[in-house]
Amino acid sequence: MRQLISFIKKEFIQFFRDPKMLALSIIVPLFQLIILGYAANLDVEDxxxxxxxxxxxxxxxxxxxxxxxxxxxxxxxxxxxxxxxxxxxxxxxxxxxxxxxxxxxxxxxxxxxxxxxxxxxxxxxxxxxxxxxxxxxxxxxxxxxxxxxxxxxxxxxxxxxxxxxxxxxYNQNLESRNFMVPGILGLLLLIITMVVTSLAIVKEKERGTLEQVMVTPIKGWQMILGKLIPFTIIGIIDIFLVIGATIFIFGIPLKGSLLLIFFLTLVYLISTLGLGLFVSTISQTQQQAMLTSVFFIITPMVFLSGFIFPISNMPKIVQWITYIFPLRYFLVIIRSIFLRGVGLKVLWDQILMLFGLGIIIFAVSNIRFTKRAD
The missing domain is CATH 3.40.1710.10 (abc type-2 transporter like domain)
Structure with missing residues (x-):
């Protein structure tokens, strides 16, 4: 019994020594409860x-x-x-x-x-x-x-x-799956490319292999590309799998251009891969990377991007917060192309916002990763 109590004390001491874990476990859930409590509104008004x-x-x-x-x-x-x-x-x-x-x-x-x-x-x-x-x-x-x-x-x-x-x-039978399924593409790409990228890099940190790679003659940009290209390929495969399932399994017709969806999804991947790279620079362990991804990025994006709850129903201050999430713009793009068949002429503003936000995220992540590597 004494050994068990001592072990529990040790776990508490270790827990409080890590400010990130303390914040993720206590402060962040409280913050999300307040924000998402206002945003999670299924009532349709205005x-x-x-x-x-x-x-x-x-x-x-x-x-x-x-x-x-x-x-x-x-x-x-x-x-x-x-x-x-x-x-x-x-x-x-x-x-x-x-x-x-x-x-x-x-x-x-x-x-x-x-x-x-x-x-x-x-x-x-x-x-x-x-x-x-x-x-x-x-x-x-x-x-x-x-x-x-x-x-x-x-x-x-x-x-x-x-x-x-x-x-x-656009949806004569008013089936909710016609609205939700195309949005799943954006959510899956976010989870797969961001989480897997961050975990893969942090895993090498834990094993010490990342430091071994850094002392080789390989350049910084080559290291970054070498890390991100495999996950980009995985993301491309997921694009075709999800779109194929949407059309042939769920029976939702694609009214717009498949080529346009593919191109704009690659633009979206700039943001998701950049976020994965950024998470890896602020995490020391895979557990930290996973919790950071879930609490700080995935959960807010799911609730505040329009994936489930209409943004127009949220308070004004929360609506302003949603502008920083790439998934917000991608959901508008993918649903508009899939369900309405619109093109660049209608979606140019959403595309510019998505591309600009992706460049900013990727640039900041690249700078942080390069500095840590140096």
């Missing part, structure tokens, strides 16, 4: 909305107001022409489009059904489903309350019912 009120009458404006006053829909655009409406959905600027056709007020007063259309971006099935349910409830509430009030004032007028025509784009 759905980006485009309004096209072609009737522009008192009744049509009341109908549109019934959407905007609920808090469920955040009007980003108001147009009067239905042409080129799809471009706003393609760019990801809006997720819900409400179209009120000409003659809305006139048909209601005649007892006919006016023409109303709702276009929903189905690439995010959760938001699309909730938005569809919200619009249905608002329609019913408008008919029961607002029109009923008007008939009480004008008893000789018979009002018609509103029967909107709904069109769901």
């Amino acid at each position: 759905i980006p909305t485009l309004i096209c009120d072609r009737d522009n009458t008192q009744v049509s404006r009341e109908y549109v107001d019934s959407f905007t006053k609920t808090g469920y829909f955040d009007v980003k655009k108001r147009v009067h022409n239905i042409q080129n409406i799809d471009k706003y959905i393609d760019r990801g600027e809006v997720s819900f489009v409400l179209i009120v056709e000409n003659g809305f007020e006139r048909k209601i007063k005649k007892g006919a059904s006016p023409e109303v259309a709702a276009i929903i971006d189905g690439s995010d099935s959760n938001t699309a489903t909730i938005g569809l349910n919200f619009s249905s409830m608002i329609n019913k509430d408008f008919v029961k309350k607002i029109l009923k009030k008007r008939t009480s004032l004008m008893k000789n007028i018979k009002y018609g019912q509103i029967e909107p025509v709904v069109r769901i784009e």
Whole structure:
């Protein structure tokens, strides 16, 4: 019993002597609990909305107001022409489009059904489903309350019912796997290339073989490339495996360019490999490398990149934090190409952010690794 107590004391002393392990075990989980507690919100609010009120009458404006006053829909655009409406959905600027056709007020007063259309971006099935349910409830509430009030004032007028025509784009069946599976590619590449890279380098530190390599005539950049190229090849193999499984196993059609996905995934690998290299420079053991990767990088990226929870639902300060995560941009890119079939013309801003962030991460990691090697 005395030996067991002594051993436990030794483990505590060793634990408190390592500031990194202390921070990873106590401080970081508390910090993540606070941040992720606000970010982990599945409630859908402020759905980006485009309004096209072609009737522009008192009744049509009341109908549109019934959407905007609920808090469920955040009007980003108001147009009067239905042409080129799809471009706003393609760019990801809006997720819900409400179209009120000409003659809305006139048909209601005649007892006919006016023409109303709702276009929903189905690439995010959760938001699309909730938005569809919200619009249905608002329609019913408008008919029961607002029109009923008007008939009480004008008893000789018979009002018609509103029967909107709904069109769901990109994911007609509203299957959540169509939204989640393409994003898994980014998550898998992050885990495999970053974690394996950091563990492989730290493992050599522990064994002392890294120091032996450093005393050879090999140059620093050659050492870095020699470490990263094998994991890049592994990442490329994973690209084709995941895309193949997405298409042939899950039955999710690829609407965009496979070549574009491949090229932009290589751009994404600059960030993941750079992160793996960076983790190896701040870790002395494989255990530290694994915990650092999980607590500081993987977990925040999963919750704050839009992989599970919509970024638009997070508090503003958390939304600003998400801009530092490469996975945020890659998820927008991979889902847009896969589900919407868009190209460089629409995604250029996301690509530039991903590339710029990758260069910064890789440069910082390279400098740290080179200094430690020297």
